[in-house]
Amino acid sequence: MAAPDPQHETWMRHALAAARDALPTGDVPIGAVVVGPFGDVIAVGRNEREALGDPTAHAEMIAIRTAAAALQAHDGGDGWRLEDCTLVVTLEPCAMCAGAIVLARIPRVVFGAWDEKAGAAGSVFDVLRERRLNHRAEVYGGVLADECAELLRQFFAAHR
Numbered sequence: 001m002a003a004p005d006p007q008h009e010t011w012m013r014h015a016l017a018a019a020r021d022a023l024p025t026g027d028v029p030i031g032a033v034v035v036g037p038f039g040d041v042i043a044v045g046r047n048e049r050e051a052l053g054d055p056t057a058h059a060e061m062i063a064i065r066t067a068a069a070a071l072q073a074h075d076g077g078d079g080w081r082l083e084d085c086t087l088v089v090t091l092e093p094c095a096m097c098a099g100a101i102v103l104a105r106i107p108r109v110v111f112g113a114w115d116e117k118a119g120a121a122g123s124v125f126d127v128l129r130e131r132r133l134n135h136r137a138e139v140y141g142g143v144l145a146d147e148c149a150e151l152l153r154q155f156f157a158a159h160r
Contacts, residue, residue, distance in 0.1 A: 005140075007035075007039060008110045008140055008143045009143060009144055011033055011035055011041070011086070011088040011110065012088055012090070012110065012112055012143045012144045012148070013144070014031075014041055014044070014088070015031040015032055015033050015059075015088045015089055015090050015112070016031060016090055016112075016144070016147060016148065016151065017031065018031030018032065018044050018045065018046040018059065019031030019046060019047075019059070019090045019148075019151055021046050022046040022047045022048070022051075022059075025048065025050055025051040026050045026051075027046065027047040027048055027049055027050045027051055028047050028049075028152070028155060029046075029047070029090075029151050029152065029155050030046065030047045030058070030089065030090050030091045030152075031044070031045070031046045031047075031059050031089070031090050032044070032045045032046070032059035032060045032062070032063040032087060032088065032089040032090070033045075033063060033087075033088050033089075034063045034064065034066070034067035034082065034085050034086070034087055034088075034106075035085060035086040035087075035088060036067075036084070036085055037084035037085065042066075042067050042070050042071070042085070043063045043064070043067035043070055044063060044066070045058075045059040045060065045061070045062030045063030045064075045065075045066060046059050046062065047059050048062060056096065058094065058096065058097050059089060059090070060087060060093055060097040060100065060101065061096070061097060061100055063087065063089075064082065064087070064100055064101070064104050064106075067082055067085060068080045068082065068104065080104060081104065081105045082104045082105060082106045083105045083106075083107060084107075085106055085107070085108075086106070086107075086109070086110060087101060087106050087108070087109045087110070088109075088110040088143075089109070089111045089112070090111070090112045090113065090151070090152075091111060091112060091113050091115055091119075091148065091152065092111045092114050092115040092119035092120070092121045092122070092123055092141060093109065093111065093119070093120055093121050093128070094115070094118045094119070094120055095118070095120040095125055097120070098120035098121060098125070098127035098128050099120075099127060101127075101128060101137060102127065102128065102130075102133055102134075102135045102136075102137070103135075105135050106137055107137055107138060108137060108138045108139075108140070109121060109128055109137045109138070109139050109140070110140040110141075110143050111139075111140070111141050111142075111143065111148075112142070112143055112144050112145050112147070112148025112149070113145050113148040113149040113152060114141060114142065114145065121139050121141060122139065122141060
């Protein structure tokens, strides 16, 4: 696990704000942002599985799709390659999201809370650093972990 950058906490606060935006729809409060090559947030996503009735509408997937579209619109090139970006998400990515991160060529992933049940960035699996894949990401876990985990704990306590 690499040492975090001071910017990671700033970006994680943006992701936490997106996570809180999921609460009114009954979605699990997970938020994600994609940070562009100059340190600016170019895409925001939050869990929308309940809101959209879509099992793939995870925060990371929405942020990745939005970032790819933004880059495509900006430079008309290969917007799907997020090679100069950083993905910041409040919960360790699952296997589906980790696969999308690899395919999008995202070089850095920053996450908050660890997911001991479904995490694919070191907890259960380590898809993001799998040497047999054609792309690997730097992973920075545990950024504002307590704050990210507390938001999830409160959500699940209210829904039990």
